Amino acid sequence: MEESKIVRALAGVQDPNTGTDIITANMVLHLKVDAPNVSFTLQLPKLDNDYKQQLNFACQEAILGIYPEANVHVHMQNPSSAAPASAPNGAPGGPQKANPLPHVRNIIAVASGKGGVGKSTVAVNLALALQEIGGAVGLLDADVYGPSAPTMLGLVGQKPKVEKVYGKPKIKPLFAYGMPVMSTGFVVEPEQAVVLRGPRLSGIIKQFLEECIWPPLDYLIIDLPPGTGDVQLSLVQTVPVTGAVLVTTPQDVALADAVKAMNMFFLPDVQVPVLGVVENMSWFTPRELPDNKYYLFGKDGGKTLAKKSNSMLLGQVPLIEGIREGGDDGKPAFLDRDDEMVREVWLKVAKNVARQTALRNEMMEQTPIVQIKS
Template sequence: MSSSSRSAIEAAIQSYQDPYLKQDLLSAGCVKSLEIDGGKVQLSVELGYPADGLVNGVAELLRSKINNVDGVADSSVSVSWRIASAPVQGELEAFTNVKNIIAVASGKGGVGKSTTAANLALALAAEGARVGILDADIYGPSVGMMLGIADGIRPEVKNEKFFMPIQAHGIEAMSMAFLITEDTPVVWRGPMVSGALQQLLTQTLWNNLDYLVIDMPPGTGDIQLTLAQKVPVTGSVVVTTPQDLALIDAKKGIEMFNKVNIPVLGVVENMAVHICSSCGHSEHLFGEGGGTRIAEQFGVDLLGALPLSMMIREQTDSGAPTVVAEPDSQITMIYRDMARRLAAELSLKNSQAAAAPAISFSDD
């Protein structure tokens, strides 16, 4: 096949714009091989984000585009994905067996941050990734209950030093709740809380995770600073609701991450709209478009907007969050779309950081 025909095939591949990378696969560096033998074409694509729900559809779409090129008799397209380890900046040490760390935060409580963190972790796992979740809310841990882990279950201890994470719904979990009872309040000052968080982070033996999702406590206090200073966080997600009060605090959260040089991967807007279960009427109870405005203001993505839904609350309270309780529901599809968006944004930032030249200074 002539070079002009190769150009035509490459143009056909470039006509597909990946909705999550926001560019064609050639420009994104996802094309691993393109072999042309007469009228037969073999294409291999490797995405940088988990996409079990997409790979078959993308492969078929690319195959159709290539087969429409003049001179192509048949084509074979394989699409896979692989998660790379994030480059560690500064003097922080990379976490053993954890490729990427994602902090899910909010400026204030009551916006559905923990529910979002749990469902995003489960959505990443549903796309094929190896995922863990760490409950960093020392005062009010809730991830264990959300994942259906009964009160009183304790993690195994290895070598009298390390915690083995608890398995739930296909992901690994660690929380202060696994070390105390539901009725035991944590009455600690800031340094003790920071120390407890560091112990949970450094003494948990995660098993080769692609992503560790950290459910942060609300606010911008000691735990957030500890995380920024001691942990190689790859990126963050800020959760808000549309009302002005929540948006003010969400802005503070974004500014905090910017000041400590942790990339904000995007904003999640919870309780964006209420849809009446009886008549189907939709109403924006807490305001409209707040997540979009804050995302535009700070130049980050709006990863998604979720409705005010009793189902989300009931399923999370029962220990089976929506992504596992209703895997084919519309809300689960929103979570999985958000998971792919944040993972794709993370892969782009990782590749940019890895490609950046090192700068050294001398006295010459």
């Protein structure tokens, strides 16, 4: 019996929750081959009977398909099932909810206190720039009231497909520029008014996180709606958010609202680290005068917010016509190879986000999924 053949066979077994194979998702531990015995541990996000039976049967079938004489022993464990004496980040103790996206290494929320500051522009270009520097990146447009991703990525009118995984329907994200993307804008008409209350909002966010076939990712960028409402709370109650990127413009009115968004992440029951601040519309630079800077909205709002959040200024994005044009045309400004100045702006932001994320992961435990008690 060859261990490599067994690994390849198990790579054909999909996790019913995510649609990702169990080898890629790092769910197979302690594989031991001692013919005719094959034993290993499956690390599962949850231990309900249907889920365990589906995976046990699929693993047995895969191995017996190449080695019919094998005695296959599958042990199943959930590392989150034990109650810790004290949870990280000051969260309340007790069993932690299972992570529905164990194959996504970092979940980064892009947030702002108010609309109109260019949060979606930052989220889209940041995601593409992270992909450029070597990350496997996905984008979830969670702004249910004003989804921008379909327009900004040239996906208007396209609809995601549904695929059955072990008999359960799963949503397949669309792809733009090699990046998986999911948005409310794919499932409602562009001019349709979205009128939803808390439970429905929560259901949509949970569905996009738990019932989409997200591939293994280094970063899942989540474009949140402005403010501090139900979508933000639903997000931190569904997945462990690695950190937040705050977006503001320099003027005081934007900064005041951004501080509220910052304070939401610092709530005792939430405790999501702020990775840094992106200051958008920092100055106006005419295309014909690339060396000129006109501070239309004031100065240093991003630096002030970075100090308040004990983080860093990840980058300053100038008010350039090409950035607006790229978002409207479905080809984000970062992808314009002829505009090195704009590309350098976004690459700086992406490199700083990648570095801050790595430092955060080295120095802190994974953010627990929030369990807010009413």
